[in-house]
Amino acid sequence: MRVLLACCLWLSVFAPPAHAAQVERIEPANWWVGMRHDRVELLVHGKGIAAATPRLSHAGVAIVDVQKTDNPNYLFVTLEIAGDAKPGGFEIAFAEAGKVVATHPWRLDAREPGSAQRHGFDAGDAIYLVTPDRFADGDPSNDSVPGMREAANRANPNGRHGGDLAGIRRHLDYIAGMGFTQLWPTPFLENDQPGYSYHGYAITDLYRTDPRMGSNQDVRALARAAKAKGIGLIMDVVLNHIGSQHWWMRDPPARDWINHGGRFAPTNHRRTAIQDPHAAPADRQAFVEGWFVDAMPDLNQRNPHLARYLIQNTLWWIEYAGLSGIREDTFGYADTQFLSDWAKAVLDEYPDFAMVGEEWSINPAVVAHWQRGKANPDGHVPHMPSMMDFPLNLSLRTALAQADGWNGGVEGGWMPLYEMLANDFLYPDPGRLVVFAENHDSSRLLADLDGDLGLWKVGMAYIATIRGTPQFYYGSEVLLRGPKQRDDGLLRADMPGGWAGDRADAFTGAGLDARQRDAQDYIRALYQWRKRTPLLHAGKLMHFAPADDVYVYFRYDERRSVMVALNKHAQARTLALDRFDRFLRGRSARDALTGKPVALGESLRLPGKSATLLEIE
Missing domain, CATH: 3.20.20.80 (Glycosidases)
Incomplete structure (x- = not known):
C-alpha cells in the first residue's frame, strides 16, 4: 500500500499532465559562439508546445524573447549568446504549471578559425x-x-x-x-x-x-x-x-507562412513590375506572391x-x-x-x-x-x-x-x-x-x-x-x-x-x-x-566594334595585354592590325594556349570559326 501511495505521489509531482506539450524538432539545432548574429530565434515545433514555457541553464546563454503564432504547435524562442559563452550541449526544457513536460537537446559549437574572414569567389575563379x-x-x-x-x-x-x-x-x-x-x-x-x-x-x-x-x-x-x-x-x-511535401505544409507555423493561404495561385512572371514606376500594385503582388507550380x-x-x-x-x-x-x-x-x-x-x-x-x-x-x-x-x-x-x-x-x-x-x-x-x-x-x-x-x-x-x-x-x-x-x-x-x-x-x-x-x-x-x-x-x-581576372577591358564577322577585344594593364579575336564566319578572315596599334605596335605575341610565337605584321590570319587568343608583351 505504501509503495502504491509513493508511486502515486511521484506521478503527481513529476509526471506530465494529460495532453502535455510535446517537442518534435527545434531549428536550428545548434549555433556557434562568437557569431555577430548572436540572437538566435529557435523554431520549436510540437503538439501544443505554445502552452509551455521554455527554460535552460547554460553559462552565457539566456532566453530573451518567446513569441507565439496562431498555431498552438509552435513557439519562437530567442536565445542571446554571450561572447564568453562556452561551447557544449545542454537541454532546453518546456514546463507547464511549473512542471517540465518536455526537453530537447541543443548545442553551442566553437567556430572554425578565421571563419568570419573567409574569402568568397571572385573574377579570379572559374x-x-x-x-x-x-x-x-x-x-x-x-x-x-x-x-x-x-x-x-x-x-x-x-x-x-x-x-x-x-x-x-x-x-x-x-x-x-x-x-x-x-x-x-x-x-x-x-x-x-x-x-x-x-x-x-x-x-x-x-x-x-x-x-x-x-x-x-x-x-x-x-x-x-x-x-x-x-x-x-x-x-x-x-x-x-x-516543396509541396515540406513538413510545414502538414502543419504551417502561421496562417500567413505560405502565400495565398497555402493555395496554388501562379506567378505572372512580370519581373519588370518591381522596378516599373507605372506598374499596377496588383501586378507586383502577383509576381512576388504567386507560385511557380503547385508543387512549389x-x-x-x-x-x-x-x-x-x-x-x-x-x-x-x-x-x-x-x-x-x-x-x-x-x-x-x-x-x-x-x-x-x-x-x-x-x-x-x-x-x-x-x-x-x-x-x-x-x-x-x-x-x-x-x-x-x-x-x-x-x-x-x-x-x-x-x-x-x-x-x-x-x-x-x-x-x-x-x-x-x-x-x-x-x-x-x-x-x-x-x-x-x-x-x-x-x-x-x-x-x-x-x-x-x-x-x-x-x-x-x-x-x-x-x-x-x-x-x-x-x-x-x-x-x-x-x-x-x-x-x-x-x-x-x-x-x-x-x-x-x-x-x-x-x-x-x-x-x-x-x-x-x-x-x-x-x-x-x-x-x-x-x-x-x-x-x-x-x-x-x-x-x-x-x-x-x-x-x-582583373585586367581592364576594351572592345572594338565588330566588322566582317570578327569581334576583337583586349584585357590589359599598364604593361601587358591579352588579345581575343573571335571569327564566327566559316571562312578565314584577314584582320588588319593597324586599328589595334595601341596594344600591338612594337610588341611580341604568342599563342595563349600553345605558347608558340605569333608574328604581328600588318595583318593577322584568323581561321574560320575560331577564337585567336594571344598574349601580348
Whole structure:
C-alpha cells in the first residue's frame, strides 16, 4: 500500500499532465559562439508546445524573447549568446504549471578559425556547375532510400539517377585538373517529392541533406576535401519557395507562412513590375506572391519569423559546411525588402563572402537593380555582390547562332553581344557578374549551334576571357548536347563515366571519340590558362566594334595585354592590325594556349570559326 501511495505521489509531482506539450524538432539545432548574429530565434515545433514555457541553464546563454503564432504547435524562442559563452550541449526544457513536460537537446559549437574572414569567389575563379543526381554515383547503396517517395530509375530522363555527394567528391581531382576553382552543385537538400525530385529545387527540409545524396556530414566533408584541392563550395539556396511535401505544409507555423493561404495561385512572371514606376500594385503582388507550380508553395518572407528562419538557415549552412559562396535561386521573386535584409545579414557576418543571384531577364537594367551599390529610383537598397549575367548569356547565344546583318546592324552578327556589353554602365560593378554560355535551365550551347564545334569553342573562349566570373556546365567539355528545345531531363544528362558500366568515361578519357577528346582538351587548356593569367581576372577591358564577322577585344594593364579575336564566319578572315596599334605596335605575341610565337605584321590570319587568343608583351 505504501509503495502504491509513493508511486502515486511521484506521478503527481513529476509526471506530465494529460495532453502535455510535446517537442518534435527545434531549428536550428545548434549555433556557434562568437557569431555577430548572436540572437538566435529557435523554431520549436510540437503538439501544443505554445502552452509551455521554455527554460535552460547554460553559462552565457539566456532566453530573451518567446513569441507565439496562431498555431498552438509552435513557439519562437530567442536565445542571446554571450561572447564568453562556452561551447557544449545542454537541454532546453518546456514546463507547464511549473512542471517540465518536455526537453530537447541543443548545442553551442566553437567556430572554425578565421571563419568570419573567409574569402568568397571572385573574377579570379572559374565555377563548375553540376546537377548532383546526374554527375556521378559514388554510393549505389543510397540510390533508393526506404521511406522516401521517389526511387531511382535511370531509364527515366525525369527521374532520379543516383548521383550523389560521394560521386562529386570522388572526382574533385578531375574538376581541379580542368582548371576550375569553384564547385556549384544544384540543391542537395531533402526533396521528398513523389516525382521529378532529382533537380533539388522543391526542398522539403531546409536543414537536412537528401539521404539519396548523402548526409549533412558528407556536405562538410565535400567542402573540406574540395578546399584541400583549391576548390570552393558554392551552395544553391532557395528562398522563394519550398516543396509541396515540406513538413510545414502538414502543419504551417502561421496562417500567413505560405502565400495565398497555402493555395496554388501562379506567378505572372512580370519581373519588370518591381522596378516599373507605372506598374499596377496588383501586378507586383502577383509576381512576388504567386507560385511557380503547385508543387512549389511560395513563401511569405514578410512574416518576420519566416524571414529570420531563412536568414539563420543561410548563416547556419555557411558556418556548418564551410561554404565559399552562395547562388540564390529565383532571386527577384521573393519579397524585395527581405532580399535586402537577407543579403546584408550574410555580409555583416562574412564581409568578404560571395553571393550571386538569379534574375532571369534579358534587360540589364532589371538585373542591375539588384546589385550592391546600385542607386535605385524606388529607394531599394540592394546588398547582393553579384548577379548572373543573363543579358550577356542570351546575347552571346543570339550572336553565335545568326549571320551578320547588313551594314553591321544590331539585327545580325556580333552586334547584339557588342552592344549588350556596352550596357555595363548600368551595373555598379560589372566585374563581379557571373558569365555563362549555358546552365541547368537552358538548352546546351552545342545544341543551339546544331553541333558546330568551331562556333562552340568561340562561345566558350568568350566566356573564359570576358569580364566577370565564368561558370561552366558539367559535361559540355565532352559534348553533352541534349535537344535544341529545352527539355530539362535530357539536357541534365548523366556524365559519361559517372556510373559503373558506362560505355565512355569523361574522367579517364576511355571511350571518348575524337571530337569529345578535342573539346575536353580545349576546355582544360582554356581554363588552366585562365587560372594562371591575372589579366583575365582583373585586367581592364576594351572592345572594338565588330566588322566582317570578327569581334576583337583586349584585357590589359599598364604593361601587358591579352588579345581575343573571335571569327564566327566559316571562312578565314584577314584582320588588319593597324586599328589595334595601341596594344600591338612594337610588341611580341604568342599563342595563349600553345605558347608558340605569333608574328604581328600588318595583318593577322584568323581561321574560320575560331577564337585567336594571344598574349601580348
